Amino acid sequence: MPDLLWDEVRSFFDPDLMGSLPDVWVADASVDDWQAVLDLIEVHGWRSEYSEGDIVLPLPHAEQVLSLPADADYPSLRVWPAPDVLAIFRFLSEDMIDFDVDLRELQGQERLDLLCGFFVEIGRKLGKPVLISPEGDPDRPVLGFDVRADRVVLLTDPWAG
Secondary structure, eight states: OOSSOHHHHGGGGOHHHHOSSOEEEEOSOOHHHHHHHHHHHHHHTOEEEEEETTEEEOOOOHHHHHTSOTTSOOEEEEEEEETTEEEEEEEEETTEEEEEEOGGGOOSHHHHHHHHHHHHHHHHHHTSOEEEESTTOTTOOOEEEETTTTEEEEOSOTTOO
């Protein structure tokens, strides 16, 4: 049985309501957590592309990326946990793993299941919640991986205004 049912959460996947690139994050992270995510990408064989500015480079160690000088080209990591489903990781700080997903790519039960599976893999590996909230509103997570429940759960009522 899926973690969530599309008909119950579809409002959280409406780009007009949530923004097309909602905020996804893991709080209270460390360099080791970042490295664990990078290792997870390799273990699963998810297609990925690391870049600094416009230059594509081999995937470095997390410590190397997170210690880039402030004036360095902006690092990002594009990960495809499935064809046509992209997550873009931003290395903004070592204490928060921050990434974007495009809600336009995540329509329907099959895509919802892919996203939940991606969150579960990251959450289990780190032993931490993976949360998603409306774009620009990180104080209002709507769903995420719950460590104790060991699955993705709703964190708010989809019908609340």
